[in-house]
């Protein structure tokens with residue numbers, strides 16, 4: 001140590017190190033933490049004693065401290081993403097006798113206007129880059145890993161995906177809107193031998209009937225007024241060698257269903273205005289939330305097309321059928337939104353969690369994602385509270401969903417719910433709760449104990 005520093009008592013040096021830098025970590029040359037200051041541990045929500053001796057990558061996300069300790073090259077003012085926020089990190093090697101013996105890193109997060117401006121600039125750049133990154137690849141945006149869920153239904157479906165993805169058979173994915181049908185379609189393509197070829201999606205319900213044919217099969221130059229010079233390739237041709245995802249196939253007009261069936265059976269298409277057929281090799285994945293069997297009876301969907309596409313049926317469960325996945329999905333969406341916004345959310349108020357669990361989610365995962373996104377935006381503190389939920393969920397208690405429950409269970413659920421609300425309102429003060437609900441101290445404790453609310 002520098003001779004002048006030796007005169008400074010150790011406790012003074014310790015105080016300086018603890019406070020001079022906002023957050024400080026020191027690693028040895030193997031990347032093991034040998035020192036980390038209290039403020040940093042507090043931010044990371046880790047216990048200081050338990051972090052000492054652990055590899056820095058196990059404690060700090062996106063860290064490069066172990067790399068600097070190895071290369072000996074300092075990294076100054078580098079952007080680092082930690083716990084939903086962009087920070088400025090300095091990483092400096094400590095060199096003795098020409099050898100790197102350790103490295104120290106400091107992390108700054110300055111809540112100044114200037115920093116906020118830079119933070120949002122970086123985020124908007126990243127958001128703008130995202131579509132280009134997606135366009136570079138084959139069109140696949142999701143893999144099986146993006147399908148979250150630990151329920152038996154989801155585990156079995158993911159197994160089924162692995163079994164059928166490598167064959168060329170057509171797959172019909174059924175399920176309510178927002179259940180994740182598109183995610184499954186992407187994953188099947190991504191796991192198939194066609195994964196390096198295009199994945200092309202057509203939303204059969206969103207394209208007007210008169211345009212659907214040219215969209216699917218393309219057209220020749222001069223095929224109709226307004227046709228593009230040189231003609232236009234249809235989605236079948238664009239998907240050649242890969243997968244054509246026919247979303248909302250139940251909404252396809254009957255006239256198009258005939259043409260689609262012909263194309264699938266012959267493996268050939270005829271662009272509008274052309275007299276020549278073109279061979280195409282596409283794998284079909286279709287999806288719908290419509291009751292196709294009823295539509296066949298009503299002559300609104302062709303039976304022969306149904307059998308052609310329904311070789312392997314897939315049924316994606318609704319969110320209410322797999323309520324056990326709710327907690328995981330909520331945590332995932334909070335993470336996703338906070339990462340994007342650079343906001344910190346530590347948890348969810350327990351009343352809010354109860355509401356989310358008892359709601360029937362008619363819009364499924366899409367609705368859940370939207371509710372969480374809005375709640376993260378609207379939450380002022382670090383907890384998602386009742387007032388950041390949409391009005392229809394805030395009043396959710398009024399509409400009780402029976403779900404085949406017995407009266408005893410309904411009474412108990414309601415009792416627990418009322419107790420939780422009162423505890424929340426009275427900041428856990430049992431005397432006030434007892435007064436508010438008009439119950440004696442012993443009854444209150446008995447009930448709190450029964451519902452594990454103590």
Ligand SMILES: Nc1ncnc2c1ncn2[C@@H]1O[C@H](COP(=O)(O)OP(=O)(O)OP(=O)(O)O)[C@@H](O)[C@H]1O
Nearest residue numbers: 146147148149176177178179180181182183365366
């Ligand atoms: N298992 C899952 N894990 C994580 N996110 C999911 C899951 N399932 C669906 N999502 C998300 O929910 C949203 C809706 O999914 P998707 O578009 O695949 O539903 P869909 O069934 O195709 O809906 P629609 O019938 O309305 O087209 C997407 O943002 C998707 O990322």
